Amino acid sequence: MNPLTYARARDAAEAVRFAGARDATYLGGGTNLVDLLREGVERPAALVDVTGLPATITKRRNGGLLIGAAVRNTALAEDRDVRTRYPVLARAILAGASAQIRNMATVGGNILQRTRCAYFYDIDGSRCNKRTPGQGCDAIGGFNRTHAILGASSACVATHPSDMCAALAALDAVVHLEGAAGARTLPLTELHRLPGDHPEVETLLEPGELITAVELPPLASGARSAYRKVRDRASYAFALVSVAAVLEVKNGRVKDVRLALGGVAHKPWRAREAENALRGGPATARAFRAAAEAELDAATALHDNGFKIELANRTITAVLAELAGRK
Amino acid sequence: MKNVAIRINGSAVAPPADPRVSLLDFLRETLHLHGTKKGCNQGACGACTVLVDGERIVSCLALAVQYVGRDIVTIEGLAGQDGPHRLQQAFIEHDGFQCGYCTPGQICSAVGMAAEARRGLPSHVTDDLSARRIALTRDELRERMSGNLCRCGAHNGIIAAIAETYARAAE
Numbered sequence: 001m002n003p004l005t006y007a008r009a010r011d012a013a014e015a016v017r018f019a020g021a022r023d024a025t026y027l028g029g030g031t032n033l034v035d036l037l038r039e040g041v042e043r044p045a046a047l048v049d050v051t052g053l054p055a056t057i058t059k060r061r062n063g064g065l066l067i068g069a070a071v072r073n074t075a076l077a078e079d080r081d082v083r084t085r086y087p088v089l090a091r092a093i094l095a096g097a098s099a100q101i102r103n104m105a106t107v108g109g110n111i112l113q114r115t116r117c118a119y120f121y122d123i124d125g126s127r128c129n130k131r132t133p134g135q136g137c138d139a140i141g142g143f144n145r146t147h148a149i150l151g152a153s154s155a156c157v158a159t160h161p162s163d164m165c166a167a168l169a170a171l172d173a174v175v176h177l178e179g180a181a182g183a184r185t186l187p188l189t190e191l192h193r194l195p196g197d198h199p200e201v202e203t204l205l206e207p208g209e210l211i212t213a214v215e216l217p218p219l220a221s222g223a224r225s226a227y228r229k230v231r232d233r234a235s236y237a238f239a240l241v242s243v244a245a246v247l248e249v250k251n252g253r254v255k256d257v258r259l260a261l262g263g264v265a266h267k268p269w270r271a272r273e274a275e276n277a278l279r280g281g282p283a284t285a286r287a288f289r290a291a292a293e294a295e296l297d298a299a300t301a302l303h304d305n306g307f308k309i310e311l312a313n314r315t316i317t318a319v320l321a322e323l324a325g326r327k
Numbered sequence: 328m329k330n331v332a333i334r335i336n337g338s339a340v341a342p343p344a345d346p347r348v349s350l351l352d353f354l355r356e357t358l359h360l361h362g363t364k365k366g367c368n369q370g371a372c373g374a375c376t377v378l379v380d381g382e383r384i385v386s387c388l389a390l391a392v393q394y395v396g397r398d399i400v401t402i403e404g405l406a407g408q409d410g411p412h413r414l415q416q417a418f419i420e421h422d423g424f425q426c427g428y429c430t431p432g433q434i435c436s437a438v439g440m441a442a443e444a445r446r447g448l449p450s451h452v453t454d455d456l457s458a459r460r461i462a463l464t465r466d467e468l469r470e471r472m473s474g475n476l477c478r479c480g481a482h483n484g485i486i487a488a489i490a491e492t493y494a495r496a497a498e
Contacts, residue, residue, distance in 0.1 A: 004346060004347065006392050030389060031385075031388045034389070035388060037347070038369075051393065074448065077448075078446075078448050083449065090449070091456070094449060094451045098385075098473060098474025099440065099450075100383050100385045100439075103384050103439075104388065104389065234470075
């Protein structure tokens with residue numbers, strides 16, 4: 001690791017001020033960043049510790065929740081309102097990482113974690129456009145079983161690894177930001193970018209801009225939600241494919257549906273094609289399957305990850321059928 | 328020293344001057360507390376698990392400077408004056424180890440796990456998210472301990488030791 005300085009911010013304004021230093025980066029629980037520092041993938045000159053910022057979960061007047069960015073993953077999954085009203089979010093978090101890591105990781109850090117593409121980490125042996133822009137991508141012709149099937153480019157086929165973000169995308173979560181130019185909000189689905197020609201630019205955050213909170217809008221009382229993760233091991237593995245779903249069925253028809261996929265793209269993938277195919281139509285297994293296929297129509301397989309397309313089709317269909325069938 | 332020190336097994340210790348030092352390296356190399364083990368050094372194996380204010384974390388991914396003002400307990404701090412912690416005793420009785428390398432992490436992790444279950448934290452395999460009481464079944468224990476690997480394959484003994492120590496009390 002290169003030499004670096006460390007400062008603990010007392011509030012968001014102080015954090016943003018500290019982050020004005022050259023090559024500064026925010027530090028949450030460290031579960032991804034410390035590893036990246038050690039591997040030499042990230043080389044900041046200054047760490048700004050933001051774990052001392054507000055870690056509260058508060059109810060909004062409209063029935064939604066405002067979640068401080070420093071809330072630990074465990075605390076979010078444990079929150080009674082999250083467990084009872086947003087089960088897709090509690091389930092997604094509990095499906096991610098290990099208990100130790102969930103105890104450390106913050107909400108802000110989870111959102112901004114980097115891909116686990118092995119070529120991205122391999123600084124001595126592999127080319128990576130995300131790590132070194134313009135260098136090339138060894139994943140495209142390499143072992144790419146875990147890589148993207150949607151929204152990838154000829155520059156990058158990495159995936160965003162977060163389970164929590166798939167749930168937040170399905171919940172229409174809004175991210176609260178604070179930067180040198182002031183405060184603003186962005187829908188979670190617009191925060192992350194697709195790789196295009198610049199996979200090194202992963203979000204729409206301005207330099208030094210800080211995530212201060214995540215807001216969950218209220219869910220309709222008839223809406224049910226679920227998260228299903230498919231992985232190589234029963235526990236403690238990243239998703240090959242995951243599905244976060246919110247479904248509201250009335251009189252056998254889909255009144256509202258929101259779907260997001262994890263493990264398949266450079267960002268949490270909101271499945272709007274599938275949603276459009278479903279909304280207003282029958283809540284049947286056949287319709288669910290057709291909607292999944294409409295979404296996956298745009299999918300492209302690399303050498304090793306073609307199985308993900310059918311896996312995503314089946315997982316979407318199964319999760320929607322489960323939600324529609326539950327009393 | 329409250330705001331400038333890390334409390335480790337009850338003693339106040341000044342944090343390292345270099346922010347790059349992990350809590351794991353600080354424990355082992357500076358404080359010579361060799362009970363906490365370095366396995367993968369990337370958060371995948373759980374051998375370095377310690378307790379922070381009663382919660383389990385992996386100390387390899389923790390920068391020591393972030394833990395100023397916190398209360399750390401390592402395997403060296405678990406046993407009482409009158410002998411091993413009851414979970415340590417159960418590991419001995421159930422052959423919860425062969426080489427012993429993962430054992431301190433397994434034991435610290437299980438102590439943290441038991442506290443999580445007592446306060447009603449659900450897991451990936453908990454059917455009812457809104458349940459207030461968690462029954463520590465074998466499936467629950469296996470899921471909740473999945474962050475601690477044992478390459479000797481002593482997992483059956485590990486689960487038996489944890490179940491004997493904590494499962495009955497939780498049910």
